[in-house]
Amino acid sequence: MGISESLSSRRQLSGGLSGASVVAAALVYLVADLIVKLTGTTVLAFGFRVIGGSLTVGSLLSMVVDGLLVGLAVGLAGIGLSMTYSILDFANFAHGDTVTVGAFLGWVAAYTVAGLGSGAAFADLFLFDTDQQLSVVSAFAPVVVGLVVAGAGTVGVVLVVDRLTYRPMRGSDNISLLIASIGVALALRYLIAFVFGTQTSGVASSGARFQVIPGLSVTDNEIALLVVSVTLMLGVHLLLQRTKLGKAMRAMADNEDLARVTGIPAERVVRLTWILGGALAGIGGFLLVLESGTISFNFGWILLLLIFAAVIVGGIGSIYGAMAGGVLIGLVDSLALIWLPSGLSRAAAFAVLIAVLLLRPSGLFGGVSTA
Incomplete structure (x- = not known):
């Protein structure tokens, strides 16, 4: 392997690790915040809420069911x-x-x-x-x-x-x-x-x-x-x-x-x-x-953005990817209401799309394949 190829490989690897680190950190924060919300606790710093809030188990389950159905x-x-x-x-x-x-x-x-x-x-x-x-x-x-x-x-x-x-x-x-x-x-x-x-x-x-x-x-x-x-x-x-x-x-x-x-x-x-x-x-x-x-x-035109997001996340061309991507996007779109106003929940779905493309550009089921 030449020097230029080695440097290119290292840049790609560092970029991938950096993207993965950001996604992992975001997931850790969201999971921790969700757990604290379920306990009804709020952590403040300088008068601003850092983590926590109020969320009942019933509300969370309803959001999961709604997201699953839409997905x-x-x-x-x-x-x-x-x-x-x-x-x-x-x-x-x-x-x-x-x-x-x-x-x-x-x-x-x-x-x-x-x-x-x-x-x-x-x-x-x-x-x-x-x-x-x-x-x-x-x-x-x-x-x-x-x-x-x-x-x-x-x-x-x-x-x-x-x-x-x-x-x-x-x-x-x-x-x-x-x-x-x-x-x-x-x-x-x-x-x-x-x-x-x-x-x-x-x-x-x-x-x-x-x-x-x-x-x-x-x-x-x-x-x-x-x-x-x-x-x-x-x-x-x-x-x-x-x-x-x-x-x-x-x-x-x-x-x-x-x-x-x-x-x-x-x-x-x-x-x-x-x-x-x-x-x-x-x-x-x-x-x-x-x-x-x-x-x-x-x-249907408004829904098309979610459909494209689901297909791309799953791996465009993969039927199983479309199924899995639809469920994932539906859950994200619904659960985003925990942290975002209703008008911005779709932004969370596309944030997941970007994250998946950064970590796995070909999608979860990768590659063009009918199956």
Whole structure:
């Protein structure tokens, strides 16, 4: 090894150690502060709070559950974004608005089914202009129908978009596809705004609350989000590892040219990638609205930043990374409220993104890989 290479190696090592030291110190302080807060103790220095405060165990557990639920939905939506990158090799900026499309399609279907026989006008049901708010307990069948329509309807939308926009550009460079995806995002977002308006609508509320342990309770909608998300993630795992389609998708992600030479039908894999990614995005959007209770024309665009953060933290191109990254980002976004105002909690999620990139630039699951 030459002198210049040795010096470069040492600089990289010292930089990595320095970054790791800063992250480790921050984690130690936050954990210590959290423990002191749980005891209800405050340590002051020169009139300023150095560590501690007040936080109940019940509040902490509620934040953990909220973060886990949001993280699961974000991870579910992130799977499609990660698949698009690994197989089609471009960052799809329309993915957030695809989530919005799925949510609106699903909730329109749910309200329409729930309103059958009630005498309510279809236009009122279509625009959520009723006093009724749905939940899993109070409207199980409509919510299930909405969930299915959210997935199936989004699949139809992404296939049309692919046929009209992305397929003719399949041989173009990544920047061209990225710019095209931004155009698709704007078209979808403002089409939704034109049809449904720009107001935020309340569409879901909890129908029942169940106490898990003293100080911690969950709603029927939150249980539904947990069960559906975990089931779908397990299904994606089995698809990737146990089916020919999953093997073909992993082969396309690893080496597209070699996959084509070995006879893998590339266009069919691409189409199935859109189908799977679109379905998961639509269902993820529907579940997020089910948990939050509100829907708006741009919520998917705002959510896109968290989805990208989850995918990058997990390792862009890795489906398992998207799942793990979603849960991590969701937990950080929720737990940040212990230290930050609600308007700044997203900053904590991106701070974690920066920390992960400093310590492991390829992400937690490292490298471009479908699995």
